Amino acid sequence: MINKSFTDITLDDIKELQQNSVKEGKSIDYKEQININDKSARKELAADITSFANTVGGDLLFGIKEDKGVIKSIVGIEVQNIDYLLQKIENTIRDLVTPRIIGLQIQVIPVLDNNYIIQIRVPQSYNGPHVVDGRRFYGRNSVGKYPLDIDEIRAKFLGLAELGDKIRDYRLDRIFKIKANEGHLKVENQGIISVHIVPMNSLVFGSPFYNLGKPDDLSLWALVSNGITTITDIDGVTGYDRTYNKDQETVGGYHHLSRKGITEIIDTTIIPYDNSLSIVLLSKYLNGVLERVRENMQKLQINGPFVIMISLLNIKGIKINYYNNGFGGRMIRKEDLLLPEVVINDFENLESQLESTILLLCNAAGLNEIPKRTI
Template sequence: MALLHIPLNQIEEQHILELVATRAPETNIIEYKRETYGNSLRDDLEFLADVSSLANTSGGDLIIGIAATQGIPEAPVPFTGDFDGEINRLESRARAGLQPRISLESRAVPVQGGHILVLRVARSYNPPHRIIRENSNRFWARSTAGKYEPNVDQLRELFTLAPRIADQTREFRTNRLIRIASGDAPVTLMHKDVLVLHVVPFSAFDRDAPLPMAELERDYTSFHPIGSRQSQGLKINFDGFLAMSNGDRAANVERAYVQLFRGGIVEAVDGLYVRASGQPLIPVVEVERSITANAMRLMRDLSGIGVAAPYAVLASLLTVERGRFNFAHPGDGAWYDRMGSYTDRPQYAFGEVIFDSAPAGIQACAERMRPLLNQLAQSGGMAGSVSFRDDGTFMTGR
C-alpha cells in the first residue's frame, strides 16, 4: 500500500493510520521518518539523498512523523512545531541543494497530536539529479531495498532517459499525422485540412495506471473537442477514449474529435479552413488562440485525472488543398490586406513546447508557447506571431 494514488491535497489522517494498521512497508516509492531532518551538514545530505533518489527513479512520498522498524511503520509520531515553517525549510533546501531542481510538493496532514508531513517527489524526466551541497556531487537512486548510488551503467541509463522520451514523442506524432492524412483517423473527418494538437505526458510511454473510463464516459465537459463547449458523443475504443463534436450520430462525420490514448496522450483534431469567396484560408490568429487555449485546457484535464506533468505540446497543420495564410484579427474588416504566403507543403509540424506543470492562465501558457506560435506565423511569411502586443500581452480577443 502507498499513497501515490491519492492526490496530495486529499490525504487525510485515515490514510496515514491505514499505513500503520496494514504495516505497509517502505518500498521504492515510500519512505518513513520518525523525526524531521536536523540542521547539520550530515542531516542536509541525508535529506537531499532521500528526495533525489525518489526523483531519479519512480518518484514517491517521504513521510515525516511515523516511527518504523526495518521499514515497517509502527506508530504515528506527529510533528508538533511550526509545520509551515518546516515545510518551507525543507523545500528551500531541496531547491538549493540539487541540480537540476526537482518537482517537490508538500502537505501537513492534521492528525491527533499534531501533523504528519508528506513530501511528494515527482518522478523526474530530466534525470539524474545530483547533490551539489558542499560540492558533494553524488547521485542517488532507489529500489525496494532503499536508496543506493548507481553504477556507471545505471547512470548512463538515467542520462539517456530525456532524449529517448523526445524521440518517442516525435515518432508518435509522425505516425499519427501519417494516419490522419491517409484517412485513418478514429472518425471520418468533415474537413481534410485540419489542425492537430498533441499533448504528450512524459509518463505516457511507461504509464501502467488505467484511465478512469467510467468517469470519462459520464463527463461531457472534460476532453471535449476543439470548438465545442462539450462533447456531443463519447465512446470507449481500443486506443482509449474518444470524444466527438457531432451530435447527429447518423451523419457519421465529425468536424473535430479528441482521442485520449491509454497512456495519457491527447490528440485533438479540428477542421482548419475558413473559406471566404472560395479562397481556402488559414486564419492564423484564430489558430494561435485555439492552440494556446486548448493546450492549456487539455493539460488541466490530464492533471484532473491524475496524469501528471511534464507535458510536451505539439501542434501540426495538415493542408491538402493549396491554401493561404491570413493574419487578420477576427472582426477585422480589412481581412484581405492581411494575406500571407500560400502553403508550400501538405504538412507543417511545429516544434514541441515543454510544460513542467499545467499553466496557471492563458497569458502564462501563451508566453511559453510563443516560439511555436512564431514558427506558425513564419510559415505564412510573417517575422513572428501577430497575437502579442508590444508589451508581450497575448491578445485573447476577449
C-alpha cells in the same frame, strides 16, 4: 507508496501501515525527524527525494519511528508554524534539486495539536535524472537510497533519449493515420490542424491506464465547437460537435482523450474554403482548448512533463496571415507543417511557453514577428 490518492490519505492509513507491518523499501521511507537547519541536512533531504524520482517514485513519511524497517510508533513532529516549515522544505527542494521534479506533493497529516506527520510524495520522474547540488545522482533499491554510478547515470540519460524517440514515432504514426482518415473519427481531409498533448510517462512500458469516469465530467470540446457530443470506446473518450457533421459521415473536428492520458485534438474548420489561416485566430482557439486539457489533466491527476505537438496537414497552397483580412503572409508550398515539439512542466503561463512555436508558424509564412493584436 501508499496505494491511495494523495489528498485522501489520513492518519488511519498510516496506522494501517503499522498494523500490516509494511516495511520501508524502494517506494516508501520512514523518518522520525526532519532536519533542514543546516546544509548537510538539507542535502540529505534532497538526496532522499531525488532517489525516489530517479527510480519508481514513492512516499517519504516524517514523524514515524521505525525499527528494522517497520513502524514502531507514530510519534509525529511538533511544529508551531507549519506553513514556515513547509516553505523551508519547498525552498530546499527548489535550491538543491535540478531539474525540477514535476508533480511533487507535500502535505501534513495531524496527529495531535501542533503535532503532524509530514508526507512528501515523489512521482517517478521522466524529465530527469535529477541531481543534488549539481554533484550527486541517487537511485533507490529495497534497502534505501544509494549514489548512482556512471553506468547507471548514462543509462538514465539514454532512457530519456529513447523516450523522446518513442514520442516522435507516436506523433508520426498518428499523423499518417489522420491523413489516411483513420483517426478516432472521420474528418474532411483538407486543411487539418492536429494537436497532440502527450504525458511523458504515457509511452513507458507499464505506464498506468486511467479511469476516465463519465465523459460528461470531462471537458472534451474540440478546437472550434458550438456544442458537444461524447462517445466512449476501448481507446478512450471523444468529444465532437454535431454542428459540423454536414453529411452524417464526417465531423469538423474532435477532442480525444485516451486511457493513457494522451490528448488528440483535430480541426478542419479554422482553415475555411478560401484557403487562408489566421495566426491570431489559431492562437485564440489553441489557448482555449489547452485550458480544457489542463482541466482534464488536473481532474484525472495526470502529471507532467507534457509534450505538445502542433501539426498542420494537407495545407499546400493555403495562405497563412496574421489576421482574417489576408494582409501579409504567403502561400505554403509544403504539404504538411510539423512544428517542433514543446515540453512543458505544467499548464501555467502557457501562452508564453508556446510563443516560440507561434513565431515559427509566422516565419513559415514569411512573417517576422508574432502579431501583437489579439481577438
